[in-house]
Amino acid sequence: MNEFTCNRCGSVWQKHGKTNCWSADPAATPAKPAYCPSRKHLALIKKSFGRYKGAGEDARIARAATRVEGLCYERAEGGALRARWTRVEDTIAFAKLMGYRRIGIATCIGLLDETSRLAAVLQAQGLEPLSVCCKSGSIDKRGLGVGEEDKVRPGTFEPACNPVAQASLLNGAKTDMNIIVGLCVGHDMLFSRHSKAPVTTLVVKDRVAGHNPVSVLYGQNFYYRRLQTQPVEVARAGEKRRQGKRKE
Numbered sequence: 001m002n003e004f005t006c007n008r009c010g011s012v013w014q015k016h017g018k019t020n021c022w023s024a025d026p027a028a029t030p031a032k033p034a035y036c037p038s039r040k041h042l043a044l045i046k047k048s049f050g051r052y053k054g055a056g057e058d059a060r061i062a063r064a065a066t067r068v069e070g071l072c073y074e075r076a077e078g079g080a081l082r083a084r085w086t087r088v089e090d091t092i093a094f095a096k097l098m099g100y101r102r103i104g105i106a107t108c109i110g111l112l113d114e115t116s117r118l119a120a121v122l123q124a125q126g127l128e129p130l131s132v133c134c135k136s137g138s139i140d141k142r143g144l145g146v147g148e149e150d151k152v153r154p155g156t157f158e159p160a161c162n163p164v165a166q167a168s169l170l171n172g173a174k175t176d177m178n179i180i181v182g183l184c185v186g187h188d189m190l191f192s193r194h195s196k197a198p199v200t201t202l203v204v205k206d207r208v209a210g211h212n213p214v215s216v217l218y219g220q221n222f223y224y225r226r227l228q229t230q231p232v233e234v235a236r237a238g239e240k241r242r243q244g245k246r247k248e
Helices: 006-016 037-052 057-071 087-098 109-124 163-172 187-194 214-218 239-247
Strands: 073-075 081-083 102-107 128-133 177-181 199-203
Touching: 037 057, 057 073, 057 087, 087 109, 087 177, 087 199, 102 109, 102 163, 109 128, 109 177, 109 199, 128 163, 163 187, 177 187, 187 199
Parallel strands: 102 128, 102 177, 177 199
Antiparallel strands: 073 081
């Protein structure tokens, strides 16, 4: 059995309205399941929590994030909780609580309009946005060592994404925090790895689902059921057949 399968507690929550790690009454929590990471690694978990104490950056970020989590809910009449802030508002509140002012935006070229709208909002909130496009410099994608067939439109010029340059430019601008707006899978990893400032993601790219990837998880019982029964093919349609002929 895998050590870390907290997702299985989803069924525990549906049945009891609580789990071992979340209950209104800690004395009445469900039993700790065999797959709970705190069974074998409680010492590590407690040691990690120690990083949130004191005056270090991890501690400051953790406290600000916790305050934002509380602020983004309000109590309705009768005591019910109601969410009141969007992710944009969460991001602005976090920046203000941390005392951040210069906010970098690493944007996909396909989301320049959305980035302009975000920059206007940040500026209206007294922050200083700086944005860098993924295609800055317009360097030929073939320089990566990929083939013409790997382009979106083979036979045409296509610039490569350059997330390390995005991070380096924002590092040079000494941004206090950086926001990812729609970077590709993998490019977002490179940007986060090379960014000196803390990174948060506002927009997750999903070309099919309108940049709302969780919709695929909601649709698994019908439209996206294929994800549970069919492998995701990396090769383009028809490419396997061409490769097979070349081998012959």
